Amino acid sequence: MPLVVEKIENGTVIDHIPAGLGLKVLEILKIDRTYGARVALMMNVPSKKIGKKDIVKVEGKQLDEKAVNRIALVAPNATLNIIRKANVVEKKVVQLPKELLGVSKCPNPQCITNLEPIETIFRMENSKSSKYRCGFCEMAFEANELLL
Ligand SMILES: [Zn+2]
Structure with a gap:
């Protein structure tokens, strides 16, 4: 039922x-x-x-x-x-956006966005992947890693 x-x-x-x-x-x-x-x-x-x-x-x-x-x-x-x-x-x-502005923290503890009060920005690598690259430390992450 x-x-x-x-x-x-x-x-x-x-x-x-x-x-x-x-x-x-x-x-x-x-x-x-x-x-x-x-x-x-x-x-x-x-x-x-x-x-x-x-x-x-x-x-x-x-x-x-x-x-x-x-x-x-x-x-x-x-x-x-x-x-x-x-x-x-x-x-x-819903759709993964091309750009994530101030949506999540950078998983890289050394990233300047974790040391200073800076709004994060991540850009999608290409339209097919769900990978994003941090606009500050340049490291790439899977979309689901950005919420941990
Ligand atoms: Zn970063």
Whole structure:
């Protein structure tokens, strides 16, 4: 029997998150026990597209561009459904951006961005890879390394 989860009135549904990473997405959205509105996390939902997936539903949350970019780093194929008055008013597929400005810390502890208060910048190596190069220390990292 399918698991029924209440619909949300206004907010965001993040679908097609790789199984096991739903909690990470909640962390990215800074949702913890102090968040007052309804939140649903469904884990290991069967998916024709990716085998198993996680789904996150958050009442009352609009995602800004930085949040969307951070989600793209862990769930590059996630889809966002924007819900208003219980209807999907917008659907978008997240995409790894060409440039990440101030989105994450540089994993290189020697990087100047970790020693001084400088906003980080990472640029995608080429359109096919999910590798990014730091604009300061020039080291390259996988997209998912940038969130550790
Ligand atoms: Zn760096």
